[in-house]
Amino acid sequence: MFSILGESPKGLYIVKRTNSEDKTGNFMIENGLTNDIICEVLLTLTLKDYSYTDTDRDPNRKGEVWLFGKVLKPPLINNETEIYIKLKLQGRVVCLSFHRTSFL
Numbered sequence: 001m002f003s004i005l006g007e008s009p010k011g012l013y014i015v016k017r018t019n020s021e022d023k024t025g026n027f028m029i030e031n032g033l034t035n036d037i038i039c040e041v042l043l044t045l046t047l048k049d050y051s052y053t054d055t056d057r058d059p060n061r062k063g064e065v066w067l068f069g070k071v072l073k074p075p076l077i078n079n080e081t082e083i084y085i086k087l088k089l090q091g092r093v094v095c096l097s098f099h100r101t102s103f104l
Helices: 002-007 023-031 035-042
Strands: 012-014 050-055 064-072 081-089 093-100
Touching (some): 012 035, 035 093
Parallel strands (some): 012 093
16 A cells, blocks of 8 residues: 555545445545545554454455554544544555544
């Protein structure tokens, strides 16, 4: 992931949901996040942020996904918030989820 995103933020693809609530898209709009900001956040991920690896349940995207949690202070919010991040590598970094955790 680091080598892909380190070369260019264009190596990041953020999935836009059309058949269900787009939590990531809504979170980005509400908090002033851009693809470049998300790319910067992903480049700061460490093992401390790692939660677990799971199997992608979407039959069109078989393989593994990696889940992370990170505390972030988005540009349009005064407080820090914990975010849920789900990533997959498919020749590029595919961000399946990037939004406030629902655990809070």
